[in-house]
Each structure stands twice: as C-alpha cells, then as structure tokens.
Amino acid sequence: RNHCDDVEWSAEDGTRTEHDFLCQVVESAIKAGARTINIPDTVGYTMPDEFTALIAMLQNRVPNIDKAVLSVHCHNDLGLAVANSLAAVKQGARQVECTINGLGERAGNASMEEIVMALRTRNDLMRIETGIQTEHIMQIGRRRVGKECKSRWAPYHEKKKTKQTH
Secondary structure, three states: OOOOOOOEEEOOOHHHOOHHHHHHHHHHHHHOOOOEEEEEEOOOOOOHHHHHHHHHHHHHHOOOHHHOEEEEEEEOOOOOHHHHHHHHHHHOOOEEEOEHHHOOOOOOEOEHHHHHHHHHHOOOOOOOOOOOOHHHHHHHHHHHHHHHHHHHHHHHHHHHHHHHHO
16 A cells, blocks of 8 residues: 555455455455455356345455445356346445456456446446446447457468468
8 A cells, every 4th residue: 555545455266255264354455455355256157146145245244344445357157247247236346347348268257338338227226327438338349349350360361361362
C-alpha cells in the first residue's frame, strides 16, 4: 500500500478453497492493506447458486470485508462465467474482471458485453451502473476479434493460398 492506492489480492481457485481458510486469508489480506478482494472461479467449475452462497458467506464471516471491494473473475469452462459474475454482483460484488468477447484461456472468461448489457437491461433487478457507453461495444468487439484473427490465422491462410497457386 505504500506504492499505490489500491492493492488487489486474489484467492487463486477461490471457489474451491476450504471456507474457513478462505475467510482467514481474506481477513488477513484486508488487514495487510488490500482494498480489492478477488474471488476467482479459476477452473470454471462453480454453479451460480454456489457462487452467490460463497460471496454471502464471505460477507457474513469476514469481519473487515466492508473495508474492501469484492471482485470476481470467472472462467467459462461450463458456460457459466457470465451467470456466475451476475450472481456475484447481485450478492454485492462491485468489480467483475471480464474480457471483450469473453476471450481467455481454455473456454474463455466472462464476456464484458454480456455482463454490461445484462446489468443495463435488467436494471430493475440489479441497480448497478457501469458507466460504459454501450453504443461502442459492438465496434470494440469487432475490432478486437479482427486483431485476434489476423494475428493468429493470417499466416496459415497465406500459406494455404501460396500452396494453391503453385
């Protein structure tokens, strides 16, 4: 904390961590100066009701949890990254680590555009404002996918074209 205003501490594989231990280390991280506590579903294993219960458990059992922002980081191995992120937000998480188009390792991460639009569209259930200008989401997503495709696939396609022309 001597070098920056916001230290984020992350519990690697937090959703599968033993609860007593998780509560203890979260409390210690906050005491040591962490202002953001990240609970990741590192292997994309958790169901939304389990994630809601985990966030509620931390809120109830970690005495200094009010001194930190709860954050989540969900992987999409079971196709539930967005659902788990929204469940955590509904329970009180106020930061979601997500990616444009859900790009990420293995099956990907929670999709930023899906989270943003769900929060905007269902503002009646979750009164959360993101500040994101939604009219730019599609353009940014297309631009990002174009860069990914060009950097990963263009050499392969160019090799294929070269072979076909000879």
